[in-house]
Amino acid sequence: MLTLQGLRVPGRLSGCDLKVAAGECVGLIGPNGAGKTTLLRAAQGLIPAQGYSSLAALPIAKRARACAFMPQGREIAWPMQVQVLIALGRALQPGSAGDAAVETAIAALDLQALRHRDATSLSGGEQARALLARAMAQDTPLLIADEPIAGLDPAAQIATMRLLRRLAGQGRGVIVSLHDLGLAAQHCTRLVLLHQGRIVADGPPPAVLTPRHLADYFGVTGSLTQSPDGPVLHLRGLTTDPRP
Numbered sequence: 001m002l003t004l005q006g007l008r009v010p011g012r013l014s015g016c017d018l019k020v021a022a023g024e025c026v027g028l029i030g031p032n033g034a035g036k037t038t039l040l041r042a043a044q045g046l047i048p049a050q051g052y053s054s055l056a057a058l059p060i061a062k063r064a065r066a067c068a069f070m071p072q073g074r075e076i077a078w079p080m081q082v083q084v085l086i087a088l089g090r091a092l093q094p095g096s097a098g099d100a101a102v103e104t105a106i107a108a109l110d111l112q113a114l115r116h117r118d119a120t121s122l123s124g125g126e127q128a129r130a131l132l133a134r135a136m137a138q139d140t141p142l143l144i145a146d147e148p149i150a151g152l153d154p155a156a157q158i159a160t161m162r163l164l165r166r167l168a169g170q171g172r173g174v175i176v177s178l179h180d181l182g183l184a185a186q187h188c189t190r191l192v193l194l195h196q197g198r199i200v201a202d203g204p205p206p207a208v209l210t211p212r213h214l215a216d217y218f219g220v221t222g223s224l225t226q227s228p229d230g231p232v233l234h235l236r237g238l239t240t241d242p243r244p
């Protein structure tokens with residue numbers, strides 16, 4: 001679904017190798033400035049990069065049928081109804097599934113009550129849901145979302161992560177960047193940890209969110225434990241805090 005080999009953006013990203021398969025919900029994590037957005041954009045050919053990306057190698061129209069992208073910047077440039085914005089996700093898709101895909105996305109992101117509103121008048125969190133719905137309506141094998149839960153209230157964060165996991169369960173490949181490591185552990189099938197432009201860990205959440213990695217790459221003390229409800233992350237403080 002996506003293969004990166006030695007993907008590199010000088011000064012920002014070094015030699016990244018990554019494979020994402022159908023059914024995976026891959027959480028891309030790392031501290032501010034680690035290179036998450038750079039990797040996601042370079043993988044799609046949206047910024048110049050060296051190395052190989054199976055997606056960037058496609059002609060642009062095929063790329064739009066292979067991958068939908070919800071960018072980190074949530075600017076909606078033109079006033080238009082939310083449902084029209086979401087339908088733009090269908091612009092390059094063939095076939096007659098358009099209306100159904102738009103309705104499914106509106107329902108999945110709980111946008112029924114907002115569908116006739118001017119999209120530019122929505123709150124930040126509502127705009128995020130509308131833009132994710134547009135990407136979902138594109139109905140592509142791969143969905144890439146750059147910090148889709150930033151600025152969402154807790155219920156919307158959980159609902160969004162559950163949705164992304166469900167889409168992966170239905171056979172899409174999903175890559176989602178996020179800073180909430182607890183939600184990443186709970187909802188992603190696999191985590192990829194970036195630090196200073198390099199992939200430093202890649203695997204199931206317990207293998208990536210180790211106390212050592214939390215300390216070395218995030219500067220926090222903590223651990224991931226298993227509970228009957230799933231993994232729970234306990235963050236205790238900063239590695240620079242004085243020892244008790």
Ligand SMILES: Nc1ncnc2c1ncn2[C@@H]1O[C@H](COP(=O)(O)OP(=O)(O)OP(=O)(O)O)[C@@H](O)[C@H]1O
Nearest residue numbers: 011012030031032033034035036037038039072194
């Ligand atoms: N257009 C650009 N030109 C030059 N350097 C850039 C540009 N955009 C980002 N960078 C730098 O590349 C590095 C990686 O940035 P990137 O936005 O990919 O990080 P990130 O992991 O997504 O961070 P955050 O969690 O803060 O969103 C940072 O040091 C950043 O300052």
